[in-house]
Amino acid sequence: MTTHQEGTTTLQLALAWGFVGIPLVLGVLQTLVNAMKLFQ
Amino acid sequence: MSLLSFLDRNHTIAKPGFSRWMVPPAALCVHLCIGQAYAFSVFNLPMTKLIGISQSTPQDWKLTELGWIFSIAIFFLGVSSAVFGRWVEEGGPRRAMFTAALCWAGGFFVSAIGVYAHSLWTIYLGYGVLGGIALGIGYISPVSTLIKWFPDRPGMATGMAIMGFGGGAFIASPLSVWLMSKFSTPTHVGVAETFIVLGAVYFVFMLVGAIMVRVPAPGWRPAGYTPAAQPKRLITRNDVFVYDALKTPQFWLIWWVLCLNVTAGIGVLGQASAMSQEMFPGHITPVAAAGFVGLMSLFNMGGRFFWASTSDYIGRKNTYFVFMVLGFILYCTVPYTGSVGSVVGFVCCFLVIISMYGGGFSTVPAYLKDMFGTRYVGAIHGLLLTAWSMAGIFGPVLVNYIREYNVTHGVPKAQAYNTTMYIMAGLLVIGFICNLLIKAVDARFHMKESDARGSDPALAPAGAQA
Numbered sequence: 019m020t021t022h023q024e025g026t027t028t029l030q031l032a033l034a035w036g037f038v039g040i041p042l043v044l045g046v047l048q049t050l051v052n053a054m055k056l057f058q
Numbered sequence: 059m060s061l062l063s064f065l066d067r068n069h070t071i072a073k074p075g076f077s078r079w080m081v082p083p084a085a086l087c088v089h090l091c092i093g094q095a096y097a098f099s100v101f102n103l104p105m106t107k108l109i110g111i112s113q114s115t116p117q118d119w120k121l122t123e124l125g126w127i128f129s130i131a132i133f134f135l136g137v138s139s140a141v142f143g144r145w146v147e148e149g150g151p152r153r154a155m156f157t158a159a160l161c162w163a164g165g166f167f168v169s170a171i172g173v174y175a176h177s178l179w180t181i182y183l184g185y186g187v188l189g190g191i192a193l194g195i196g197y198i199s200p201v202s203t204l205i206k207w208f209p210d211r212p213g214m215a216t217g218m219a220i221m222g223f224g225g226g227a228f229i230a231s232p233l234s235v236w237l238m239s240k241f242s243t244p245t246h247v248g249v250a251e252t253f254i255v256l257g258a259v260y261f262v263f264m265l266v267g268a269i270m271v272r273v274p275a276p277g278w279r280p281a282g283y284t285p286a287a288q289p290k291r292l293i294t295r296n297d298v299f300v301y302d303a304l305k306t307p308q309f310w311l312i313w314w315v316l317c318l319n320v321t322a323g324i325g326v327l328g329q330a331s332a333m334s335q336e337m338f339p340g341h342i343t344p345v346a347a348a349g350f351v352g353l354m355s356l357f358n359m360g361g362r363f364f365w366a367s368t369s370d371y372i373g374r375k376n377t378y379f380v381f382m383v384l385g386f387i388l389y390c391t392v393p394y395t396g397s398v399g400s401v402v403g404f405v406c407c408f409l410v411i412i413s414m415y416g417g418g419f420s421t422v423p424a425y426l427k428d429m430f431g432t433r434y435v436g437a438i439h440g441l442l443l444t445a446w447s448m449a450g451i452f453g454p455v456l457v458n459y460i461r462e463y464n465v466t467h468g469v470p471k472a473q474a475y476n477t478t479m480y481i482m483a484g485l486l487v488i489g490f491i492c493n494l495l496i497k498a499v500d501a502r503f504h505m506k507e508s509d510a511r512g513s514d515p516a517l518a519p520a521g522a523q524a
Contacts, residue, residue: 025075026131033467034270036410038090038222046359056342056349056405 065268067150072272075448078207078280080270085200086218087267088155091260092162092196093226096355100234104247105391108176113245119178126184129450134190136447139198139387144300146195147433151203151271158196159264162208165189166257175249194440196264197223201423202436206274209432210283213374213424217366220420224359224427255467284382292375292496293450296504297431303438307428308340308499311492316422318489319381322389322482323415325453327406329461330354336471337396338402349407357409358416365417366424374425381414382490393476419446429499456481 062071075142104123106114114120146154168184200219208215237255241248285295303309317507326333331347342350369377395403426437457478463472468521 026077026080026190031079037266038083038086041229042222042225043088045232047227048232048287048435049228049356053349053352053356054229055345056346056353 062209065150065153065156067153067273070150070271070273070477071275072248072278074275076272078274080273081200081204081207082215082218084151084155084267085204085269085272085488086222087197088112088158088199089219089222090226091230091264092158092193092379093223094230094256094260095131095189095193095232096227097126097230098180098222100231101252104238104249105502108173108247108249111245119181121176126180130182130186130323131190132450133447134142134187134243135193135197136444138191138194139440139443140194141440142191142195143198143437143502146198147202147437148298150273151199152268154195154199155264155268155271158192158199159261159268161266163257163261166190166260168255170250170253170257172395173253175494194443196445198203198436198440199514200271201439202434203271203273205423205427205435208280209285210280211367212368213437214363214367214432216364216423217420220366220423221359221362221416223419224355224362224416226233227355227401228359246287254307270508290373292498293428294375294431294499296499296501297433297521298438298499298503299505299509300434300441302503302505303305303430303434304441306499306503308432309337309438309442311496312422312429313424313442313445314492315378315489315496316418316442317449318485318492319378319418320415320446320449321453321456322385322485322489323412323418323453324449325457325478325482327354327358327412327415327453329454330408330455331368333475337453337475338399338401339472341401350408352360353373353405354408355411359385361413361416362420363415369421369424369521374421374428375496377417377421378425381418382486382493385414386490389479389486391481393473396472396476428497431505433505 076413102121103123106118108119109115109117142154165184165188169181169187170184172180172184188266202218204215205217212343234252234256237252238248241251298306319372323460331344331351334342334347334350335344335495365377365381372380392407395401395407423435423439426442430438457475460478460481461474464477
């Protein structure tokens with residue numbers, strides 16, 4: 019496994035960002051879909 | 059290791075090799091959860107039918123009574139961030155995040171009891187008071203930690219966390235609706251069960267953030283980062299004690315800058331749906347208006363990151379000048395877009411305005427850091443958030459009452475908001491003047507080496523002893 023720095027691994031970083039990023043991106047996409055009704 | 063010692067600041071000091079990029083997701087764990095507050099309105103309608111189920115009965119709660127839940131929570135956000143700011147700063151981010159998680163989950167559980175017992179006061183106490191305290195402590199908990207980890211990009215770092223507060227509603231809104239649909243039956247609305255699940259999920263999510271968060275070791279600085287040899291005029295290298303900041307004109311000028319910027323934004327944010335439909339009758343339908351509100355929320359969130367990051371390059375004072383000048387032009391343009399029937403112009407104006415509303419929140423921690431140093435920036439930020447509470451009252455009142463006054467005096471609904479727009483533009487002129495008056499803090503307010511109030515080396519800014 020590649021390491022980002024000596025202590026924190028790339029996997030740890032990916033997990034941490036995925037943990038907060040995935041729900042946020044899903045929520046944003048859902049909102050975008052609803053927002054598109056403005057242009058219909 | 060006992061729980062108390064695990065939460066202690068000394069146990070959160072990062073070991074060599076810890077990546078600072080682990081800290082923004084830790085902060086987002088908290089801010090995404092407490093950002094649910096912006097989506098609380100999804101419970102309002104279901105909670106007016108807890109007894110009648112399909113429609114409200116006289117025994118059911120009214121929307122006006124339910125509206126107080128959010129207002130109490132925002133009031134206690136301001137109060138708790140001001141009262142607990144120093145405690146948060148001195149105890150470290152983990153203890154603060156854990157406390158916020160307990161209060162936030164506790165607020166949902168107490169509110170669930172309130173729904174079961176049909177006691178609105180219990181919900182005021184649960185979500186309003188307990189949840190509001192969680193909002194205040196949780197909001198400021200990662201601020202100074204992020205600034206210490208990112209001395210090279212403080213705006214971007216706090217912008218990422220505060221963006222999470224704006225984005226929390228995007229997760230909470232569909233999740234809450236989905237949970238209520240799962241728990242509802244022909245004889246039951248499912249709000250209480252949704253509160254319990256949300257409380258449990260948020261507690262776990264925030265706990266993960268508390269476990270992940272670290273503070274930099276004294277003397278740590280990012281690889282390749284060297285502070286500017288010649289300090290900039292408006293970026294101090296000294297620290298101001300939290301309560302001494304209150305004695306400076308700079309604190310109150312920034313307080314008014316934030317208050318006026320938020321007042322201008324919050325008023326239209328709450329009324330965007332009704333305003334767009336009344337200004338463009340027949341062009342913007344209720345469905346399209348809902349889409350417009352969603353788009354505004356996205357720009358509110360994106361603006362928090364964009365403007366705070368931009369402030370790292372153009373400076374905080376200049377960023378607020380952009381908010382005030384551009385905001386003034388856009389507010390003055392809105393009535394014109396209404397008079398010529400330009401929906402696109404109207405939408406564009408408000409999207410930029412609302413991005414600057416979010417940007418105002420996210421840029422202010424770095425502004426405070428520039429003025430008062432890093433040591434007590436979280437606590438000073440907590441005190442400043444009382445401006446938000448004040449704006450939360452001013453903004454909606456201005457928009458609602460001026461519109462009402464105009465309509466009752468025969469002004470067509472399509473033009474009823476014009477006066478409000480010009481008043482908002484006027485508020486930004488005052489904000490511009492306040493921002494213009496901000497100068498560097500007088501040296502007599504700076505903490506001395508011998509100052510016992512700031513003797514804890516753990517609170518010293520990273521890099522200060524390097």
